[in-house]
Amino acid sequence: MTEKNSMFKTPVVMTIAGSDSGGGAGIAADIKTFAAFGVHGTCAITSVTAQNTTGVLETFDLAPEAVASQIEAVCTDMDVKWAKTGMLASSEIIKEVAKQVKKHNLSLVLDPVMAAEAGGDLLKKEALSVLIKELLPLCKVTTPNASEAGALAGVTVKTHEDAKLAARKIADLGVESVIVTGGHIDATDLLYEPVSGTFTRIPGTFVKGGTHGSGCTYSASMAACLARGDSTETAARKAKTFVEQAILRSVPVGKGVGPVNPLANTLEEKERYLALQDVKEAVSILTYSPDFAKLIPEVGCNIGMAIPCARTYNEIAAVEGRIIRFREKAIPVGYVNFGASQHVARVILAALRENPEMRAAMNVKYSEEILEACREINPGISSFDRAEDPGDASTMEWGTSEAIRKYGGMPEVIYDKGAIGKEPMVRLLGKSASEVAKLAVELARRVK
Numbered sequence: 271m272t273e274k275n276s277m278f279k280t281p282v283v284m285t286i287a288g289s290d291s292g293g294g295a296g297i298a299a300d301i302k303t304f305a306a307f308g309v310h311g312t313c314a315i316t317s318v319t320a321q322n323t324t325g326v327l328e329t330f331d332l333a334p335e336a337v338a339s340q341i342e343a344v345c346t347d348m349d350v351k352w353a354k355t356g357m358l359a360s361s362e363i364i365k366e367v368a369k370q371v372k373k374h375n376l377s378l379v380l381d382p383v384m385a386a387e388a389g390g391d392l393l394k395k396e397a398l399s400v401l402i403k404e405l406l407p408l409c410k411v412t413t414p415n416a417s418e419a420g421a422l423a424g425v426t427v428k429t430h431e432d433a434k435l436a437a438r439k440i441a442d443l444g445v446e447s448v449i450v451t452g453g454h455i456d457a458t459d460l461l462y463e464p465v466s467g468t469f470t471r472i473p474g475t476f477v478k479g480g481t482h483g484s485g486c487t488y489s490a491s492m493a494a495c496l497a498r499g500d501s502t503e504t505a506a507r508k509a510k511t512f513v514e515q516a517i518l519r520s521v522p523v524g525k526g527v528g529p530v531n532p533l534a535n536t537l538e539e540k541e542r543y544l545a546l547q548d549v550k551e552a553v554s555i556l557t558y559s560p561d562f563a564k565l566i567p568e569v570g571c572n573i574g575m576a577i578p579c580a581r582t583y584n585e586i587a588a589v590e591g592r593i594i595r596f597r598e599k600a601i602p603v604g605y606v607n608f609g610a611s612q613h614v615a616r617v618i619l620a621a622l623r624e625n626p627e628m629r630a631a632m633n634v635k636y637s638e639e640i641l642e643a644c645r646e647i648n649p650g651i652s653s654f655d656r657a658e659d660p661g662d663a664s665t666m667e668w669g670t671s672e673a674i675r676k677y678g679g680m681p682e683v684i685y686d687k688g689a690i691g692k693e694p695m696v697r698l699l700g701k702s703a704s705e706v707a708k709l710a711v712e713l714a715r716r717v718k
């Protein structure tokens with residue numbers, strides 16, 4: 271579909287920054303981030319760096335005319351409203367970029383890149399004052415970290431009070447919004463908007479992972495969200511969670527600081543979609559089977575599928591209200607949704623800890639005959655005894671771990687014979703919900 275026919279006009283965003291041969295920071299991070307936010311990314315390369323996860327080995331600055339020419343080529347063809355800057359190594363490049371920003375009336379997010387995290391200067395000492403005088407006053411938002419904010423404002427930034435002082439001084443240079451990112455303070459970002467005089471705290475959590483390219487990813491997220499029409503505060507909140515995800519799922523490559531993964535956020539959406547589809551497929555396998563309803567226990571059954579690395583119920587798709595037996599038929603009560611199961615989700619969370627591939631499970635009725643049918647099919651079978659439950663965690667998580675421990679590996683069938691007020695139950699485990707559903711249907715076929 272061309273844009274003429276579509277309701278939503280894809281925003282075009284530009285990054286004016288350096289390239290990182292290691293693929294972690296600079297335009298590589300920016301373009302991935304733009305793609306993840308659904309905007310069209312374009313670039314004007316300012317410097318080519320020979321760089322990897324251990325640091326910057328060499329930099330080759332492009333001629334200012336080469337930078338100008340790239341901006342011209344894009345802005346005379348496409349409707350670019352928002353741009354971001356990253357590495358601008360020299361006074362000459364900064365002056366040229368300032369000229370182009372004015373000429374094409376670009377709304378600018380300025381990321382005052384000064385050095386690479388793993389080592390290596392990216393801004394010449396004498397260029398800092400040119401950045402402050404000529405480009406900073408043209409930008410809408412600047413996103414320094416604590417040390418960059420300190421360098422721009424001429425103060426030392428170690429605390430929130432220092433960050434506030436620095437933000438005020440930077441705003442006085444003619445910037446509409448200053449965000450001092452909190453990665454080096456306490457994970458809280460501070461947004462200062464001088465027109466209203468307000469400081470907004472954007473809280474976050476310290477997450478473990480590679481951080482190479484996190485600043486670039488943050489400023490690119492800001493530019494993308496602003497281009498999509500978000501307010502500065504909304505953009506700042508989105509950028510914060512986006513970068514946290516990118517760090518959490520950073521790519522373990524190289525010997526130094528691992529690169530962030532700006533595509534982590536889109537992968538999660540894709541995985542959620544795939545898990546939902548898989549559980550829906552499993553539900554149709556179960557409901558179309560003429561035999562399956564016999565396996566539904568009194569309390570009903572559920573079938574669930576987790577996204578990779580799931581840690582909570584909300585990352586496990588299952589059937590709302592379970593699948594019940596009604597007039598010899600299996601009836602799903604509600605929709606397939608995340609967070610719809612506790613019982614089956616607990617089994618999955620315990621299984622995942624042992625083997626990250628075991629992401630699906632369902633519960634079915636227990637009877638000697640059903641257990642016998644399991645033995646005929648011959649999957650791995652294990653069990654636990656509720657009477658041995660120490661009671662300090664969820665029975666389902668304890669029971670699943672206990673059955674796995676006893677089996678010495680990953681069984682596909684885990685049963686327990688119940689207790690007072692607890693119906694005996696069989697749980698089927700597998701790599702996908704549809705695989706588990708097929709096992710259930712095969713079991714049902716063998717039971718009278």
Ligand SMILES: Cc1ncc(COP(=O)(O)O)c(N)n1
Pocket residue numbers: 287288289290295296297319321356357383385386387388392481482483484485486
């Ligand atoms: C081309 C380029 N631009 C920016 C950075 C800063 O990123 P980081 O501080 O994560 O190394 C970098 N290392 N290389």
